Amino acid sequence: ETGVTQTPRHLVMGMTNKKSLKCEQHLGHNAMYWYKQSAKKPLELMFVYSLEERVENNSVPSRFSPECPNSSHLFLHLHTLQPEDSALYLCASSSSYYQPQHFGDGTRLSIL
């Protein structure tokens, strides 16, 4: 397996549910990212992990909780989400600022 893999591809959940998004990379990269992409809006950086430590948190609501247990895996734990959280959530990885990011296919999340 190569590249960045995200699961699930689609997720529908109620506002009171708890779910997790998973991202896995097999590229040997040491930085991983979560982005949110809403319809008609630009990419929003949510979290950055470098060497498994969180280095950036762009004022994301606490109902989103990231976890990076090792350099190959990244999770986004979701709880008590709002309808405006419906979006495409993209995971990416990179080896350094001068190398391109590699993106997963994304998880399309719908909040009922």
Added chain:
Amino acid sequence: AQKVTQAQTEISVVEKEDVTLDCVYETRDTTYYLFWYKQPPSGELVFLIRRNSFDEQNEISGRYSWNFQKSTSSFNFTITASQVVDSAVYFCALSGANTGNQFYFGTGTSLTVIP
């Protein structure tokens, strides 16, 4: 401050026409990198090209070409003889030696190629 501006929100062209996607950037770093990505309807962002701040040489790859001009802080992308498969959202991005591992994306340009 780091910023990328893609002023063109949506562009439509007829197949076989040439099209240029604009990208203007702002940075205080002297060492920085610029990237273009393509996002087809399936959702995944696909890396197209990287250019560093010390290399202003233009690049051509098949029907794609990139024009990097530091004097105007621009990194424009031209598709020659466009095809329906080129329909996608295209993002320009910037990273710098002093931005840590953060990448700055433009808002994207949605290109539709009409058969």
